[in-house]
Amino acid sequence: MTTFLATPRDWPQVLLGRREAIAADPFDLDAGVRAGAFEGLRRAVRDLGATGTIAPVAASGLRGRGGAGFPTGEKWRAAAAQPATQRYVVANGYGADPATQTDQALLLADPWSVIEGLVIAAFAVGATEAILAVRNDDPALVTKLEGAVLAAEEAGFAGDDVAGSGHRVTVTVRPVQGAYMLGEETVLLKALEGKRGQPDQRPPYPAERGLFDRPTVVNNVQTLAAVPWIASHGGEAFAAIGSKSSPGTILVQLRGPAGAGIAEVPLGTPLRDLVQLAGGTGGRAVKAVLVGGPTGGFLPGDLLDTAYEFDALREQGAHIGSGSVVVADDRSCIVDLARLLTRFSADNACGKTIPCRIGLKRLDEIGDRASSGRPKPTDPQLLDDLAHDVAASALCDHERLATLAFTSAMRHFRPEVDDHLLRSTCPAGVCTPIAVGAGTAPGSR
Ligand SMILES: Cc1cc2nc3c(=O)[nH]c(=O)nc-3n(C[C@H](O)[C@H](O)[C@H](O)COP(=O)(O)O)c2cc1C
Ligand code: SF4
Structure with missing residues (x-):
C-alpha cells in the first residue's frame, strides 16, 4: 500500500495534481477527463501540430526521470528526424529498483497522465505504435491499465484517429518479466522483441535504431506524465518550476529512521527538506543520505544543503537514479x-x-x-x-x-x-x- 507524504501547499504538483480528485476510482476515464485528463493532447492536436509539439517539450527543459536526466526534447527530435516508415514510443514503467515504487504508484494514482503523455509523444515523433511496458508481477495493475487503454481508445484519445487529428496511435500494455537489468532501455527493447536481454553498446541510441531496428523513443513513465502538463501550460511555465538546469518535479521514494513514503518534490529541493519529509531522524544526527537506489551514492550530513537535482548530485558523486532517498542516522555504518x-x-x-x-x-x-x-x-x-x-x-x-x-x-x-x-x-x-x-x-x- 503506497503512502503519499504531504508536501508544503505551495509546492507545485505536475504529476500528482489530480490524484485526490480521482482518488475514488483513478481508472474511471470520465472522472479523469473531468479533472483535466487529455486536455494536453487536445491542445497538441488543435494548436501545436505533430512536430510543433516537440518545441514546448524542448523549451520546458524536461529531463528524463529514468535516472540519466537526458533532455526529452532532444530525444524526440532525434527520433522524429530519422527517415523511417515505422517509429515506436515505449513508456518504461518497469521500476527496476525493488525498493522504489514511485512509477507503479504513479500508474495507480493517475494512469491517464502516462497514457496521455505516451500518445502525445507518439503523435509528436510520428509513431503509430506506443507501448506501455510494466512488470508482470502485478496482474491486477496490468488488467486495469489494459482497461484504461481500451477506454481511452473508445473515447477517441488513442486508436485510429487520435483526438480527430487523423493520426493513428495504437497503445499496447506489455507486461515484461526479468531481473534488475530489464529496466535498462536496450534490455527492455529486447524483451519487447521476445529476446533474451543484455545491454547493447550505444550509439546507436534507440532513438536512431531501437525496437525492431526502428527509431524508438524510450521514456520513463514520469517523464511522459509531465508532457500533458507541458502541452497545456507551455514549456516556459514548466521551466519555471524546480531548478534552472533540472526543471519540473519528480516522485521520490523517501525512507528514514522515522518514516517512509512517496512525495512529489520540485527538482532542486535541498536534501535537508527531503530528510524532513521523511520524518527526520528522531533527534539523532543525519550521518548520510543515500541517493539513487542500489547504484546510488552517499552524501554526508554536512552536505544537506545540496540541491536534489541531476547536476548538483552528480557533482557530489551521486545521481537521481531510481528516485530513492534513504536517510541514515549516526548508528549506520x-x-x-x-x-x-x-x-x-x-x-x-x-x-x-x-x-x-x-x-x-x-x-x-x-x-x-x-x-x-x-x-x-x-x-x-x-x-x-x-x-x-x-x-x-x-x-x-x-x-x-x-x-x-x-x-x-x-x-x-x-x-x-x-x-x-x-x-x-x-x-x-x-x-x-x-x-x-x-x-x-x-x-x-
Ligand atoms: C541497470 C539499469 C536499470 C534501469 N532501470 C530503469 C527503470 O526501471 N525505469 C526507467 O525508466 N529507466 C531505467 N533505466 C534507465 C533507462 O535505461 C533509460 O535511460 C530510461 O528509461 C529513458 O527514459 P528517460 O529519458 O525518460 O529517463 C535503467 C538503467 C540502468 C542502467
Ligand atoms: S557493464 Fe556489461 S556485464 Fe555489466 S551490466 Fe552492463 S552489459 Fe552487463
Whole structure:
C-alpha cells in the first residue's frame, strides 16, 4: 500500500495534481477527463501540430526521470528526424529498483497522465505504435491499465484517429518479466522483441535504431506524465518550476529512521527538506543520505544543503537514479551499506562484459573483508584502483554507476573506510567481529 507524504501547499504538483480528485476510482476515464485528463493532447492536436509539439517539450527543459536526466526534447527530435516508415514510443514503467515504487504508484494514482503523455509523444515523433511496458508481477495493475487503454481508445484519445487529428496511435500494455537489468532501455527493447536481454553498446541510441531496428523513443513513465502538463501550460511555465538546469518535479521514494513514503518534490529541493519529509531522524544526527537506489551514492550530513537535482548530485558523486532517498542516522555504518549495495550490483550484473562481471565481484569481496575485520594490506589501493577501472571500462550505465557506493564512501567518509581497511574497526559498531569504537567518531569526514 503506497503512502503519499504531504508536501508544503505551495509546492507545485505536475504529476500528482489530480490524484485526490480521482482518488475514488483513478481508472474511471470520465472522472479523469473531468479533472483535466487529455486536455494536453487536445491542445497538441488543435494548436501545436505533430512536430510543433516537440518545441514546448524542448523549451520546458524536461529531463528524463529514468535516472540519466537526458533532455526529452532532444530525444524526440532525434527520433522524429530519422527517415523511417515505422517509429515506436515505449513508456518504461518497469521500476527496476525493488525498493522504489514511485512509477507503479504513479500508474495507480493517475494512469491517464502516462497514457496521455505516451500518445502525445507518439503523435509528436510520428509513431503509430506506443507501448506501455510494466512488470508482470502485478496482474491486477496490468488488467486495469489494459482497461484504461481500451477506454481511452473508445473515447477517441488513442486508436485510429487520435483526438480527430487523423493520426493513428495504437497503445499496447506489455507486461515484461526479468531481473534488475530489464529496466535498462536496450534490455527492455529486447524483451519487447521476445529476446533474451543484455545491454547493447550505444550509439546507436534507440532513438536512431531501437525496437525492431526502428527509431524508438524510450521514456520513463514520469517523464511522459509531465508532457500533458507541458502541452497545456507551455514549456516556459514548466521551466519555471524546480531548478534552472533540472526543471519540473519528480516522485521520490523517501525512507528514514522515522518514516517512509512517496512525495512529489520540485527538482532542486535541498536534501535537508527531503530528510524532513521523511520524518527526520528522531533527534539523532543525519550521518548520510543515500541517493539513487542500489547504484546510488552517499552524501554526508554536512552536505544537506545540496540541491536534489541531476547536476548538483552528480557533482557530489551521486545521481537521481531510481528516485530513492534513504536517510541514515549516526548508528549506520557506511562501509556496511556500501558493501550491501555493491553485493546487489554484483549479483545483478548481466555478465556480458568481464570488467563489470569480475570487477564488481572483487569489489564485493573487499567489502566483505572490510566489514568482517579481515582486510588485506593491499585492499585500500585495490579498492581505489578497481572502483576507478570498473567505472572507466563500462559498457552500460550499470557498471558506470555500480561503483558509486564505494567511491562516494571514499570521498565523503574516508576516515571510516580507513578504520575498516587499516585498523579493522567499525566506529558505528555495526560490522562484526570488528572491534567497536576504536577508530574515528561516527559521521566524521
Ligand atoms: C541497470 C539499469 C536499470 C534501469 N532501470 C530503469 C527503470 O526501471 N525505469 C526507467 O525508466 N529507466 C531505467 N533505466 C534507465 C533507462 O535505461 C533509460 O535511460 C530510461 O528509461 C529513458 O527514459 P528517460 O529519458 O525518460 O529517463 C535503467 C538503467 C540502468 C542502467
Ligand atoms: S557493464 Fe555489466 S551490466 Fe552492463 S552489459 Fe556489461 S556485464 Fe552487463
